[in-house]
Amino acid sequence: MQRLGPDRAVKNEWLWKGMELLGIEVFNIGGNDIEELQALGVELSKNGRFVSANLLSGQTGDPLLDPYVIKTMPPAPSAPAVRVGFIGFAVSKHSSKTGASYRWENPSESAEKWLPELREKCDYVIALACMPLGDAIQLAIDHKGIDMILNGFEHQSAMAPIKISRSTIVYAEDEAKSLGELRFSLKSGRPAVQPLNHRLTRRVADDPDIAAFMVKAKADISARQTEMAKSTAHAHDHGHDHGHGHSHGSRRDHADSDFVTSQTCGTCHADAFQVWESSGHAHAIDILIRERKEFDTQCVICHVTGSGQPGGFEDLYRTAHLANVQCEACHGQGREHSRQPTVSRMEPLGPNSCVTCHNPSNSPEFEFVSYWEAIKH
Ligand code: HEC
Ligand code: HEC
Ligand code: HEC
Numbered sequence: 078m079q080r081l082g083p084d085r086a087v088k089n090e091w092l093w094k095g096m097e098l099l100g101i102e103v104f105n106i107g108g109n110d111i112e113e114l115q116a117l118g119v120e121l122s123k124n125g126r127f128v129s130a131n132l133l134s135g136q137t138g139d140p141l142l143d144p145y146v147i148k149t150m151p152p153a154p155s156a157p158a159v160r161v162g163f164i165g166f167a168v169s170k171h172s173s174k175t176g177a178s179y180r181w182e183n184p185s186e187s188a189e190k191w192l193p194e195l196r197e198k199c200d201y202v203i204a205l206a207c208m209p210l211g212d213a214i215q216l217a218i219d220h221k222g223i224d225m226i227l228n229g230f231e232h233q234s235a236m237a238p239i240k241i242s243r244s245t246i247v248y249a250e251d252e253a254k255s256l257g258e259l260r261f262s263l264k265s266g267r268p269a270v271q272p273l274n275h276r277l278t279r280r281v282a283d284d285p286d287i288a289a290f291m292v293k294a295k296a297d298i299s300a301r302q303t304e305m306a307k308s309t310a311h312a313h314d315h316g317h318d319h320g321h322g323h324s325h326g327s328r329r330d331h332a333d334s335d336f337v338t339s340q341t342c343g344t345c346h347a348d349a350f351q352v353w354e355s356s357g358h359a360h361a362i363d364i365l366i367r368e369r370k371e372f373d374t375q376c377v378i379c380h381v382t383g384s385g386q387p388g389g390f391e392d393l394y395r396t397a398h399l400a401n402v403q404c405e406a407c408h409g410q411g412r413e414h415s416r417q418p419t420v421s422r423m424e425p426l427g428p429n430s431c432v433t434c435h436n437p438s439n440s441p442e443f444e445f446v447s448y449w450e451a452i453k454h
């Protein structure tokens with residue numbers, strides 16, 4: 078369901094500032110990062126911070142960045158220091174264009190080139206990876222020199238660590254909902270590592286500096302996202318209704334959309350409408366408004382109706398009538414059925430109709446029976 082709008086650039090700006098503030102020392106470059114970092118004016122070079130073993134110069138075929146870096150863990154008083162090697166891998170969905178300034182090599186081939194020497198130089202090897210789980214598993218099967226694969230890939234769901242031959246695969250959760258920790262100890266001279274996942278609920282106190290930074294970031298992101306949506310709606314109006322004078326976002330004739338809204342469904346399904354109206358679904362946009370995220374394209378997708386579908390929700394200026402999780406967010410577009418209810422039937426739904434939105438990271442407690450009980454109609 079991932080859909081990223083132009084507001085991504087605004088968030089990237091703050092994301093990068095935030096990572097600088099946190100003092101992150103090693104970055105693996107993912108398949109989509111290059112253009113986005115360049116757009117931010119961040120120079121991609123061998124600087125001891127960016128790692129990638131399989132991002133190659135299009136001209137020379139040499140690695141564009143450091144294939145790996147080694148960090149020394151501060152030793153405990155009685156123990157020797159532990160040298161931890163970080164090597165980077167990514168899988169890019171976009172096949173490299175000919176003549177491009179860079180290209181992605183198959184991670185397994187790059188691992189072949191760099192792992193043996195890295196293994197020599199350190200005690201523990203962590204592969205920072207940005208790839209589908211299947212590719213990470215393949216990497217672990219093909220190469221015995223990796224102790225841990227720390228993988229993060231798009232909006233993959235949270236998962237418990239898994240062990241594939243020598244490697245432990247840990248998924249680094251996105252959206253800063255969790256803090257991952259690797260706890261090192263020495264077991265008969267060899268590092269033993271325990272991955273921990275701390276869920277950042279409201280009960281975890283914020284760091285004051287980060288909290289102050291977040292207040293500034295949120296206000297600026299929200300203001301610029303709103304501005305962006307406003308000007309898109311404005312351009313849209315001017316492109317479509319010549320000479321109709323000034324008009325407001327959602328006054329557009331909705332006849333070109335097959336979404337008819339809950340209001341229409343409610344004219345015949347009064348009982349279902351009543352149940353829905355008093356449920357959280359009917360107010361799902363309010364919590365985003367409260368958090369000033371109502372123009373965040375990454376958030377709205379699950380708090381509205383028909384996001385990403387033709388005639389579905391675009392933004393609050395253009396399609397305010399499709400805000401909230403309305404009947405058609407679950408049942409699908411209902412124009413035909415509303416015209417001829419006995420001829421054009423709605424598709425039956427099952428438990429799977431919920432999990433596109435109630436996924437483990439946004440609805441960790443979801444379980445169909447009790448959730449359905451709360452909204453059944
Ligand atoms: C994949 C779908 C999805 C996305 C994307 C999503 N949400 Fe939600 N959100 C949900 C669902 C489902 C619930 C209800 C969870 C429950 O009650 O189990 C929810 C509940 C919430 C709540 C109320 C519960 C709470 O955690 O306090 C807030 C606030 C919220 N979302 C904000 C956001 C913000 C901000 C974003 C963007 C960063 C976002 N959501 C993106 C699906 C999503
Ligand atoms: C959160 C998802 C969701 C929303 C929102 C929702 N429904 Fe449903 N609805 C379901 C599910 C699931 C069922 C039960 C499975 C089925 O019969 O398709 C159902 C059942 C129904 C049924 C009975 C179907 C039958 O065969 O008896 C009707 C009618 C209906 N919904 C209408 C509505 C109307 C009208 C709205 C809006 C006012 C609405 N629903 C909102 C998920 C939803
Ligand atoms: C003009 C009245 C009318 C409107 C508007 C209407 N429905 Fe219906 N709906 C019906 C009738 C009548 C049935 C029962 C059909 C039958 O059993 O022959 C029905 C049946 C259903 C069913 C059960 C499955 C099926 O198709 O038989 C669902 C689900 C449903 N409606 C959802 C909706 C949703 C969602 C909307 C809005 C998008 C909507 N309806 C709008 C009259 C309407």
Ligand code: HEC
Pocket residue numbers: 355356357358360361362364378379380381402406407428430431432433434435445447448449450451452
């Ligand atoms: C289009 C995305 C979406 C779909 C599909 C969806 N939900 Fe939700 N659901 C949400 C969001 C967003 C919230 C949080 C809204 C709020 O509480 O403000 C939520 C909240 C809830 C809640 C808690 C609020 C309440 O009214 O009690 C229940 C229960 C729930 N959903 C059940 C379901 C069930 C059952 C299904 C499948 C039949 C389903 N949802 C499908 C997005 C969705």
